[in-house]
Amino acid sequence: MKYLMMAMALVxxxxxxFAAGSGDHGHxxxxxMGRPGTxxxxxxxxxxxxxxxxxxxxxxxxxxxxxxxxTLRLKVRNAGEMPHEIVLDTPAKNAEHGALMARFPEMEHExxxxxxxEPGAEGEIVWTFETAGTFEFACLxxxxxxxxxxxxxxxxxxxxxxxxxxxxxAAAVPAxxxxxxxxKKLDKAKSKVTIIHEELVTLDMxxxxxxxxxxxxxxxxxxxxxxxxEFVADRVKGKLTVTGLK
Ligand SMILES: [Cu+2]
Numbered sequence: 726m727k728y729l730m731m732a733m734a735l736v737x738x739x740x741x742x743f744a745a746g747s748g749d750h751g752h753x754x755x756x757x758m759g760r761p762g763t764x765x766x767x768x769x770x771x772x773x774x775x776x777x778x779x780x781x782x783x784x785x786x787x788x789x790x791x792x793x794x795x796t797l798r799l800k801v802r803n804a805g806e807m808p809h810e811i812v813l814d815t816p817a818k819n820a821e822h823g824a825l826m827a828r829f830p831e832m833e834h835e836x837x838x839x840x841x842x843e844p845g846a847e848g849e850i851v852w853t854f855e856t857a858g859t860f861e862f863a864c865l866x867x868x869x870x871x872x873x874x875x876x877x878x879x880x881x882x883x884x885x886x887x888x889x890x891x892x893x894x895a896a897a898v899p900a901x902x903x904x905x906x907x908x909k910k911l912d913k914a915k916s917k918v919t920i921i922h923e924e925l926v927t928l929d930m931x932x933x934x935x936x937x938x939x940x941x942x943x944x945x946x947x948x949x950x951x952x953x954x955e956f957v958a959d960r961v962k963g964k965l966t967v968t969g970l971k
Pocket of ligand 1: 782808864865870874
């Protein structure tokens with residue numbers, strides 16, 4: 726009885742989530758919920774267990790609360806005796822896929838936001854939740870979501886103070902990165918310098934010999950042909966420019 730009530734509570738919650746999210750058909754490009762994340766981006770790990778009970782099927786935990794921008798590693802384990810899925814999407818998309826699954830029960834999902842696990846199997850999804858809103862995780866095998874395998878994912882936008890702090894951090898000027906090079910040629914008339922340079926890490930450019938603009942006259946005056954230098958290069962108005970010199 727306890728399990729049945731739990732399953733009913735889940736169905737009611739999922740119903741509310743569906744109402745909130747219906748009408749959202751996602752974007753033409755990319756995914757409405759965000760994008761696949763990388764191991765380096767993971768900010769939090771969450772363990773999810775798929776369970777079968779007397780009264781139905783469920784996920785533990787039954788809901789996910791996420792801060793916008795978080796990258797989660799969802800470690801999912803199927804503790805049941807049947808195969809199960811976990812598909813993260815908008816309620817509308819999951820309903821759409823669920824209807825397809827009813828017509829093609831053999832269909833398996835191969836998306837980065839979905840997993841299908843055999844009994845006892847484990848798997849993981851790494852996902853960056855870029856969009857605030859209500860999404861859901863559900864098993865789209867016919868009948869399973871209805872039996873309780875469906876839960877809301879609430880992605881909350883950061884509070885104003887937090888958003889401001891994030892914006893400030895993003896605007897903070899990174900420390901200048903100096904690159905070693907040798908001045909090959911100076912063009913005084915055009916205020917350009919040819920530098921045999923090492924890898925320009927900030928511009929993601931391999932070591933090569935290249936012409937740079939030098940709009941800063943004081944920097945240009947300190948350059949001479951054959952000189953070994955350490956300089957800062959940047960893209961200014963679409964042109965590769967020397968913006969600093971040690
Ligand atoms: Cu299932």
